Amino acid sequence: MTTIAVSTTINGDDVEYLCHADESLLDVLRNRLGLMGSKEGCGTGDCGACSTMLDGRIVCSCLVLGAEAEGREIETIEGMAHGHDLHPLQTKFLEHAALQCGICTPGFLMAAKALLDVNPDPTEEEIRFWLAGNLCRCTGYDKIVRAVQDAAAEMRGDAA
Amino acid sequence: MSFDASYNEKELNAVGTRPVRPDGVDKVTGRARYGADYNMPGQLVARVLRSPHAHARILRIDTSQAEALKGVKAVVTAADLPDLTDGDASLFAILDNCMARTKALYDGHAVAAVAAIDVHVARKALKLIEVDYEVLPHVVDVDLAMAPDAPVLDETIITKGVTPAPDAPSNVFAHSEFGHGDVAAGFAKADEIVERTFKTEQTHQGYIEPHACVASCNSDGSAEMWVCTQGPFVYRQVCADLLGLEVSKLKVTSSEIGGGFGGKTHVWAEPVALALSRKAGRPVKLVMSRNEVFRASGPTSATSIDVKIGATKDGTITAAEATLRYTSGPYPDTWAETGAMTAFACYDLENVKTVGIEVLVNRPKVAAYRAPSAPMAAFAVESAIDSLAHKIGIDAVDFRIKNAAREGTRSSYGPVYGPIGIGPTLEAAKAHAHMSAPLGKNQGRGMACGFWFNFGGQTCTDLNISADGTVTLSVGTVDVGGSRASLSMIAAEELGIAYEDVKAGVADTASLGYNDMTDGSRGTFSSSMATISAARNAIAVMKQRAALMWDIPVEDIEWKDGQAHAVGASHDNLAPLSVKDIAAKAGNTGGPIAGHSELVADGAGVSFGTHICDVEVDPETGATRVIRYTVIQDAGKAVHPAYVEGQYQGGAAQGIGWALNEEYIYGEDGRLQNAGFLDYRIPVCSDLPMIDTQILEIPNPNHPYGVRGVGETSIVPPLAAVANAVSDAVGVRMTHVPISPPRILAALKAQR
Numbered sequence A: 001m002t003t004i005a006v007s008t009t010i011n012g013d014d015v016e017y018l019c020h021a022d023e024s025l026l027d028v029l030r031n032r033l034g035l036m037g038s039k040e041g042c043g044t045g046d047c048g049a050c051s052t053m054l055d056g057r058i059v060c061s062c063l064v065l066g067a068e069a070e071g072r073e074i075e076t077i078e079g080m081a082h083g084h085d086l087h088p089l090q091t092k093f094l095e096h097a098a099l100q101c102g103i104c105t106p107g108f109l110m111a112a113k114a115l116l117d118v119n120p121d122p123t124e125e126e127i128r129f130w131l132a133g134n135l136c137r138c139t140g141y142d143k144i145v146r147a148v149q150d151a152a153a154e155m156r157g158d159a160a
Numbered sequence B: 001m002s003f004d005a006s007y008n009e010k011e012l013n014a015v016g017t018r019p020v021r022p023d024g025v026d027k028v029t030g031r032a033r034y035g036a037d038y039n040m041p042g043q044l045v046a047r048v049l050r051s052p053h054a055h056a057r058i059l060r061i062d063t064s065q066a067e068a069l070k071g072v073k074a075v076v077t078a079a080d081l082p083d084l085t086d087g088d089a090s091l092f093a094i095l096d097n098c099m100a101r102t103k104a105l106y107d108g109h110a111v112a113a114v115a116a117i118d119v120h121v122a123r124k125a126l127k128l129i130e131v132d133y134e135v136l137p138h139v140v141d142v143d144l145a146m147a148p149d150a151p152v153l154d155e156t157i158i159t160k161g162v163t164p165a166p167d168a169p170s171n172v173f174a175h176s177e178f179g180h181g182d183v184a185a186g187f188a189k190a191d192e193i194v195e196r197t198f199k200t201e202q203t204h205q206g207y208i209e210p211h212a213c214v215a216s217c218n219s220d221g222s223a224e225m226w227v228c229t230q231g232p233f234v235y236r237q238v239c240a241d242l243l244g245l246e247v248s249k250l251k252v253t254s255s256e257i258g259g260g261f262g263g264k265t266h267v268w269a270e271p272v273a274l275a276l277s278r279k280a281g282r283p284v285k286l287v288m289s290r291n292e293v294f295r296a297s298g299p300t301s302a303t304s305i306d307v308k309i310g311a312t313k314d315g316t317i318t319a320a321e322a323t324l325r326y327t328s329g330p331y332p333d334t335w336a337e338t339g340a341m342t343a344f345a346c347y348d349l350e351n352v353k354t355v356g357i358e359v360l361v362n363r364p365k366v367a368a369y370r371a372p373s374a375p376m377a378a379f380a381v382e383s384a385i386d387s388l389a390h391k392i393g394i395d396a397v398d399f400r401i402k403n404a405a406r407e408g409t410r411s412s413y414g415p416v417y418g419p420i421g422i423g424p425t426l427e428a429a430k431a432h433a434h435m436s437a438p439l440g441k442n443q444g445r446g447m448a449c450g451f452w453f454n455f456g457g458q459t460c461t462d463l464n465i466s467a468d469g470t471v472t473l474s475v476g477t478v479d480v481g482g483s484r485a486s487l488s489m490i491a492a493e494e495l496g497i498a499y500e501d502v503k504a505g506v507a508d509t510a511s512l513g514y515n516d517m518t519d520g521s522r523g524t525f526s527s528s529m530a531t532i533s534a535a536r537n538a539i540a541v542m543k544q545r546a547a548l549m550w551d552i553p554v555e556d557i558e559w560k561d562g563q564a565h566a567v568g569a570s571h572d573n574l575a576p577l578s579v580k581d582i583a584a585k586a587g588n589t590g591g592p593i594a595g596h597s598e599l600v601a602d603g604a605g606v607s608f609g610t611h612i613c614d615v616e617v618d619p620e621t622g623a624t625r626v627i628r629y630t631v632i633q634d635a636g637k638a639v640h641p642a643y644v645e646g647q648y649q650g651g652a653a654q655g656i657g658w659a660l661n662e663e664y665i666y667g668e669d670g671r672l673q674n675a676g677f678l679d680y681r682i683p684v685c686s687d688l689p690m691i692d693t694q695i696l697e698i699p700n701p702n703h704p705y706g707v708r709g710v711g712e713t714s715i716v717p718p719l720a721a722v723a724n725a726v727s728d729a730v731g732v733r734m735t736h737v738p739i740s741p742p743r744i745l746a747a748l749k750a751q752r
């Protein structure tokens, strides 16, 4: 099968790769680029484990073709922390024990970051509906929602 | 070294705090490696061909075209997994389930597999495999499978446990019976009796990570496997048995596990991956799709349960009886037996009898799911208890409190209880603010209790003290939800050092002795016991080393607050030696310092919980929302309370999904119609409220810190708690789970 050459930006770096026409962005990230922080829970857009930012919008990378990334900007979980400095969401997820098995965590962190980018002070209901595309089978969501609330407060600079 | 596991009340410093887990940073940065996140040089990609039929004889499989395709390196069928099970029926069932031999027994049953250089070739190869099926009549419903005219799945099955033995084969594998007293006499004394039949549908554990493994067989007979599993040692044993490998030559490494809930205690794809690797002579990676996970791994039993409970007007239960029919998939198993044991375990009953009936159907082989078999039994019993309380006109909580089991009660399944938590969780529920909060229009409240046995089992742990005095802890129980944190805390507690100075990791099968699965809520319970024992052994060594360093008798040394102290007037001038001091000199005092422990963790300590649930039902659509939920459960001792709360919340959420939405839907053709997360809908964030938790601590007498297993009980009460709440809201008793909108509307219509 012939491949397509793609030039794109991932976590701020220029990246070039070859991929098949039917290959998902998720497969490209995981299998060609070694960025395995994005997870595949379903491959059909139903679980959010593969959540990735594409030009500032949260997408299921299993539903995006690798070829579609041409000339665009992608952010993945691997780009969330700056060196050893964790993003407040990452810190709060740890403090609140918002992960058990952790397979859903990269997707939740990306989705929650996308929420706080557009809405720094979401209500509980807004958080719950924004995150409704991300499945977690371990936690019952309680601690995830609290971690997002707490991270949002910290990022706004509210006193705890 | 002998180890005293009995509970000893003392002040704990590390235990009971909420530190960040040692594997945490890896998990929030995407660095943690799960089943599918591992590759080997020269690895092939595997794909599995599955039966589209619910029940069919396999007449012929022709793999020649697939084998001839460029890029295909191996094709396997049952012929490549010869039967080495030597009459072991349960092992044979595992083998046959991994790869169908003479018959495909459910939609999704594996019939062949390929390993190829990439996924495109593998997919193409699957299409080139020809299978001739003779389609047979099928049955998927538990009650229909017991009917006299039902198609029989296995002609060799004559029901066990009934006398006289039936003379014809059927789908009923076995009957089991539990109880004591005389139920007929008990019912004769009752003023009121409730008798009802309940049904529950089949659900899936729904772990977000599909099964995945990388298998590599070498020409020298050794083999390796990287796999997401709850039990690398058990996977090693089963795979070695099925493939005829020497157990010690197969090294199994468990990846980080993306959820299991019991579903990753059974092998499915792993023996197939090994067989492909053996045939191809290259490593093979096999990752199931979500569709395959639903069709061919793990579901629970579907059930149909009759319950009869009688009580006197003052609220004393005089007799209780249940007949529990559980599907086991197409192979014999003991799921109904477990349900029959748990059904009335919450109560102190003079006359009780339960019968479990194991039923074969054309559905996937049933796998464990969090307190397996207990939620369905609890749904039936706790619903009937609720009805009976209403009938007598007594408060549902008071009724349960009056009849609750207590220390000394002979349980319905046999043993006599030690100190237990059912009474205290009920009292806590009664006193809880949730219980008296006002309800609005179309809202209802329900509560229910649940029980789980908890397991202990074979466990071993290595504790190594490094030259700088920090500690590595190798455990053999897979960490499914924070146990590396809790076990590090336990080691720190026992040694008297800081949590940050201990790093726990999960060992592979070549690095540690045998460990049972992480199942039965045993992870923290049993590995903490082994960790305490290993730490005490290490302390004994450190005392000897301190004796050498000081040149005094070891009897004069006492271990306190992480230090060796010389006791006695003649040693007054000796400053205590810390772990770091002793470790620094280890090279001169006898070499590396370690503590090991191998034990069978007995006395896991039974667990009870009580849940309270408020719902709002839309009478137009039948849609139900859970608007408030409270979990009260006995933890014995909560080592890391945040992770204990997480277990309570997670189990409750799974139970709520089971109660309201989740079910396997089969078509007339016996094919699964909702093998994906879109149509098999697990609760999402916007479906649920915050889930309040209350941890009770009634020490387990058989654990040094009083710990009980906490992982499973939380899924037992929700089916009934939700059903009782919905029944309260709509004024009709709901008897079929999931209580989906169509079932609610049908019940409302029937009432009018």
Ligand code: FES
Pocket: A039, A040, A041, A042, A043, A044, A045, A046, A047, A048, A049, A050, A051, A060, A061, A062, A063
């Ligand atoms: S893997 Fe993309 S949504 Fe599930």
Ligand code: FES
Pocket: A098, A099, A100, A101, A102, A103, A104, A105, A135, A136, A137, A138, A139, B208, B258, B259
């Ligand atoms: S923590 Fe396991 S799925 Fe979310």
